[in-house]
Amino acid sequence: MEKASVETETKKIQPQILYYGTPVILLTTLNEDGTVNISPLSSSWALGNYIILGLGTGGKAFENLKRHPECVINIPDPALWKNVERIAHYTGKNPVPEDKKLHGFTYNPEKYETGKFTAIESESVQPARILECPIQIEAKVNAIRVPDYCEEFSIVETEAVHVHAHKNIIIEENHINPDKWSPLIYNFRHYYGLGEKLGVTFRA
Numbered sequence: 507m508e509k510a511s512v513e514t515e516t517k518k519i520q521p522q523i524l525y526y527g528t529p530v531i532l533l534t535t536l537n538e539d540g541t542v543n544i545s546p547l548s549s550s551w552a553l554g555n556y557i558i559l560g561l562g563t564g565g566k567a568f569e570n571l572k573r574h575p576e577c578v579i580n581i582p583d584p585a586l587w588k589n590v591e592r593i594a595h596y597t598g599k600n601p602v603p604e605d606k607k608l609h610g611f612t613y614n615p616e617k618y619e620t621g622k623f624t625a626i627e628s629e630s631v632q633p634a635r636i637l638e639c640p641i642q643i644e645a646k647v648n649a650i651r652v653p654d655y656c657e658e659f660s661i662v663e664t665e666a667v668h669v670h671a672h673k674n675i676i677i678e679e680n681h682i683n684p685d686k687w688s689p690l691i692y693n694f695r696h697y698y699g700l701g702e703k704l705g706v707t708f709r710a
């Protein structure tokens with residue numbers, strides 16, 4: 507087998523962000539007036555039925571989840587990156603927190619319209635889903651932790667209640683077909699799709 511060329515020299519750096527390439531999710535949460543907010547996130551990981559989110563405490567999603575502990579984790583594919591970016595500089599929080607203002611955020615209570623997304627009712631949670639996202643996971647919040655070493659961020663522990671998937675990415679009735687599904691990747695604040703398939707793990 508041909509050996510990959512590997513760089514071996516390193517340099518110590520201090521990047522401002524460590525967003526090394528994770529899927530974008532669009533978190534829908536319930537506003538106090540019964541409408542639904544959409545928050546783009548990239549900090550999430552799943553183990554079993556549990557999905558853990560890294561959520562800023564200054565945003566509307568955090569406020570909403572504390573009051574109403576249900577959400578939908580809508581997962582867009584690369585075709586939706588422009589829709590995601592359409593809502594990227596808005597917050598559902600009014601008034602807009604000072605540090606968000608500094609970064610150019612403005613208030614927008616209508617992110618479905620702005621992002622050209624369609625709301626679709628959920629089965630078991632109150633926040634709506636996003637029709638255009640190929641995977642939509644209804645979830646309840648089990649815990650919200652704000653670490654004492656950093657109050658800007660919270661660790662939100664959710665548990666999937668239902669998983670909905672577009673029919674064209676489902677294989678054998680009950681599985682996501684990895685040849686048909688591709689997440690939208692947030693790679694150091696740039697959007698990417700997946701490259702070519704490289705191989706498969708022994709448990710696939």
Ligand SMILES: Cc1cc2nc3c(=O)[nH]c(=O)nc-3n(C[C@H](O)[C@H](O)[C@H](O)COP(=O)(O)O)c2cc1C
Binds near residue numbers: 548549560568
């Ligand atoms: C692609 C993308 C990924 C993001 N990832 C996160 C994240 O993981 N956690 C977070 O708190 N904010 C993240 N943000 C910023 C939030 O979207 C931003 O704080 C926004 O105010 C959230 O909306 P809300 O205030 O209405 O909840 C991300 C933004 C974009 C565009």
